[in-house]
Amino acid sequence: MAVEDAKLSGQCKPGAANLAAMTSRRRRNLIVLTFLVAVAALAGAVWRYGYGQALEQLAERSESDLALASDRLSTQLQAFRELAVLTVDHPALAHLETPEERDEAKRLLLMAADKTGALQVFFADTAGNVLVSAHRWEGGRIATQPWFERAMQGALGAAHGLTGGPDGRRGYFHAVPSFGADGRVRGALVMVADVNAVEQTWRGDTPAVYFTDHRGEVFITNRSELLFWRRGPGEVGLHPPSGAALPFAVTSVGEHEIWELGWGPYLPARALHLSQDLPVIGLMGEVLVDTAPARRLAGLQAAAVAAMCLAFGALLFVATERRRTLAEANQVLEARVAERTAELLETNVQLRREVREREEAEAALKRAQEDLVQAGKLSALGQMSAGISHELNQPLMAIRSFAENGAAYLERGRPEVAGENLGRISDMARRMGRIIQNLRAFARQESEPPSRVDVVKVMESVIEMVTARLEQEGVELVYAPPAGPVWVRGGEVRLGQVFLNLVGNAVDAMQGRAEKTLRLGIAEGAGVTVTVADTGPGIADPGRVFDPFYTTKKIGAAEGMGLGLSISYGIVQSFGGDIRGQNLDGGAEFSVRLERWREEEAA
Numbered sequence: 311m312a313v314e315d316a317k318l319s320g321q322c323k324p325g326a327a328n329l330a331a332m333t334s335r336r337r338r339n340l341i342v343l344t345f346l347v348a349v350a351a352l353a354g355a356v357w358r359y360g361y362g363q364a365l366e367q368l369a370e371r372s373e374s375d376l377a378l379a380s381d382r383l384s385t386q387l388q389a390f391r392e393l394a395v396l397t398v399d400h401p402a403l404a405h406l407e408t409p410e411e412r413d414e415a416k417r418l419l420l421m422a423a424d425k426t427g428a429l430q431v432f433f434a435d436t437a438g439n440v441l442v443s444a445h446r447w448e449g450g451r452i453a454t455q456p457w458f459e460r461a462m463q464g465a466l467g468a469a470h471g472l473t474g475g476p477d478g479r480r481g482y483f484h485a486v487p488s489f490g491a492d493g494r495v496r497g498a499l500v501m502v503a504d505v506n507a508v509e510q511t512w513r514g515d516t517p518a519v520y521f522t523d524h525r526g527e528v529f530i531t532n533r534s535e536l537l538f539w540r541r542g543p544g545e546v547g548l549h550p551p552s553g554a555a556l557p558f559a560v561t562s563v564g565e566h567e568i569w570e571l572g573w574g575p576y577l578p579a580r581a582l583h584l585s586q587d588l589p590v591i592g593l594m595g596e597v598l599v600d601t602a603p604a605r606r607l608a609g610l611q612a613a614a615v616a617a618m619c620l621a622f623g624a625l626l627f628v629a630t631e632r633r634r635t636l637a638e639a640n641q642v643l644e645a646r647v648a649e650r651t652a653e654l655l656e657t658n659v660q661l662r663r664e665v666r667e668r669e670e671a672e673a674a675l676k677r678a679q680e681d682l683v684q685a686g687k688l689s690a691l692g693q694m695s696a697g698i699s700h701e702l703n704q705p706l707m708a709i710r711s712f713a714e715n716g717a718a719y720l721e722r723g724r725p726e727v728a729g730e731n732l733g734r735i736s737d738m739a740r741r742m743g744r745i746i747q748n749l750r751a752f753a754r755q756e757s758e759p760p761s762r763v764d765v766v767k768v769m770e771s772v773i774e775m776v777t778a779r780l781e782q783e784g785v786e787l788v789y790a791p792p793a794g795p796v797w798v799r800g801g802e803v804r805l806g807q808v809f810l811n812l813v814g815n816a817v818d819a820m821q822g823r824a825e826k827t828l829r830l831g832i833a834e835g836a837g838v839t840v841t842v843a844d845t846g847p848g849i850a851d852p853g854r855v856f857d858p859f860y861t862t863k864k865i866g867a868a869e870g871m872g873l874g875l876s877i878s879y880g881i882v883q884s885f886g887g888d889i890r891g892q893n894l895d896g897g898a899e900f901s902v903r904l905e906r907w908r909e910e911e912a913a
Contacts, residue, residue: 338627338630341630342623342627345623346623349616349619349620349623350616352615352616352619353612353613353615353616353619354612356608356611356612356615357608357609357611357612358608360607360608360611360612361563361604361605361607361608362563362564364603364604364605364607364608365563365564365566365582365601365604367604368582368599368601368603368604369566369582369584371599372517372582372584372597372599373584373586375517375519375597375599376517376519376584376585376586376595376596376597377586379519379532379595379597380521380586380588380595382511383508383521383530383588383591383595384588384590384591386503386508386511387482387503387508387591388590388591389426390426390428390482390484390501390503391466391468391484391486391501393422393426393428393501394431394484394485394486394499394500394501395466395486397418397419397422397431397499397501398486398487398488398499399488400418402414402415402417402418403415403418403433403488403499406433406441406442412441412442415433415441415442416442416443416444419431419432419433419442419443419444420444420445422444422501423444423445424444426501427504427507428444428501428502428503428504429473429479429481429502429503429504429507430443430444430445430447430473430481430500430501430502431443431444431499431500431501431502432444432447432499432500433488433497433498433499433500434452434458434497434498434500435496435497436462436495436496436497437453438451438452438453438454438455438458439451440452441497452500455469455483456469457469457483457484457485457500458485458498458500460485461485461486461487461495461498461500462487462495462498463487463495464487464489464495465487466484466485466486466487467483467484467485467486467498468482468483468484468485468591468592469482469483469592470482470483470505470523470529470591470592470593471483473502479504479505479506480504480505480506480529480530481502481503481504481505482502482503482505482508482591483500483501483502484500484501484502484503485498485499485500486498486499486500486501505529505530508530509530509531509532517597517598517599517600518531518532518533518536518576518577518578518581518597518598518599519531519532519595519596519597519598520532520533520536520595520596520597521588521593521594521595521596522541522593522594522596523592523593523594524592525540526540526541526542526543526545526548527539527540527541528540528548529593530593533576533577535573535574535576535577536548536573536577538551539551546560546567547560547569547571556571556572556573557570557571557572557573558570558571558572558573560583566582567582567583567584568580568581568582568583568601569581569582569583569598571598577598578598578599578600578601578602579602580600580601580602580605581598581599581600581601582598582599582601582604583596583597583598584596584597584599585597709735709739713735716728716732716735760799760800760801760884760885760886761799761800761801762797762798762799762907763797763798763799763800763801763802763805763907764795764796764797765796765797765798765800765805765832765838765840765904766791766792766794766795766796766832767795767802768802768805768806768809769789769791769809769830769832769840770791771806772806772809772810772813773787773789773830775810776810776813776814776817779817780817780828783817783820783821783826784826785817785820785826785827785828786826786827786828787828787830788827788828788829788830789829789830789831790831791832792832792834796832796834796838797906797907798838798885798904798905798906798907799885799886799904799905799906799907799908800885800887800904801881801885804881804884804885805881805885805904807877807878807881808878808881808882808889808902809840809842809902811874811875811877811878812842812878812900812902813828813830813842814874815874815875815900816828816842816843816844816846816898816900817844819844819846819847819898820844820845820846823845823846823847825845825896826845827844827845828842828843828844829841829842829843829844830842830843831843837887837903837904837905837906838903838904838905838906839901839902839903839904840901840902840904841899841900841901841902842899842900842902843894843897843898843899843900844897844898844899845896845897846897846898848893848894848897848898849891849892849893849898852891852892852893855875855891856875856876856879856889856891857876875891882902882904885904885905886905887902887903887904887905888902888903889901889902889903890903
């Protein structure tokens, strides 16, 4: 019996060993399969994240490309409008009654069309009849065209469309009204820009750019195959003007719109779609950018992560196989991993604490900047205190003198002269009130967002505050204010601080100079530019003049710390403007460019 039990035991051990080996092999296979699934999931997540980041960068570049193409198109089309505005008042178009006058006008329009590349230039009367044109007009009557009706109302008309005739070329119409001697509209000069010629300057660019009108029709594009494609109401993509719609689908990746196209070999299969409204020319700019580079970059990133994970998995698998013989070393490794995890948790907590401290520091910095702006204003008021005291003391002495004179005249029975003295006392009181009102407005803390500000009024307040110092320093003020208010986007108090700082710096720069002339100017254009020029020694280093703590004065409470121009730069930047300094022949000039106030901002 003992021998038989031993035989049975020997027979059972190999079976148990095989079963254990099979179980161990299945467990290893399951671990490997789970690891591969995890690697695939991680690679997919990395691909998606990398694809999103690549799309962000691609969108930024594409927005720049679209903005550049839109600005270029707008500039090219607006150039024809400017030329039409300059040509409409030409003497050759003033009288078109005789054939000789019309021939002379035709030569003028033909020369303008040849030199500018315009498709057509013609002059029409108020009934829409074409009186004279550079080329033969085959577009029919124009009286019902919206751009012509707008010109008949005295405004500039603009629109796009086909020119008519057998070729039916695309054109952009600019209609400029012509006014007679009585001030009424006597006709309109129409200049038609050749859209085909405009497209030639940027056709073939890498991204596909096209411009659609309010009907959703592609009117201008650098891809001729998209010309006159349409977008129906409620549709996202485009379809040909005739025939069946081509393959199209739209998906979203984050905030980005991806078009899947089958529109031809010169358009990407997957494209990032961006758009920009161009109300100036009445079109919508759109761009289709190939996403293949972004997908390739994301694929490379995912492949790199997967390769690293697989390499790490292979090493881990080898280490696991050796685990049976390295159990003690594995325990040490696990302890180290636990220690490292604890360190990472502690580091994570420390990083969160640092983030919170940084946010608090940023808030404190913002408060310090606001306090620094206020301190700069109070410092300027302190520097002007002597002049302000003089400005207030002079009216007070005059009031006292006029009051005594008025009393004396009343005693002498001359009330009319006493009344004149009382009137002068009232004028002096109003003058003191204006000075105090300007000081109170300048000293208060302004935290409101930018609003509509009359830059002429702000400049007058600054001049009123520095008049005493200008007289004391012997500075000649040259300033010709505009006839009416000039509205800009900004803050009245902060703009006053900027102008006061520039004027104060100019006066400081002219100390000890033989010629002391301060020139102030307000010029209107695309924006509003305020200039402050002096006859001082100029700027030693124009590239550093707006750096904080940079100054050519002596450091001290009486001279300043070199923060005035830096604060002024920040204030003007917050309004969307710009400030620059340059040297002139015999002095320096600072220019403050501000944005005009637009009524749509108020709405």
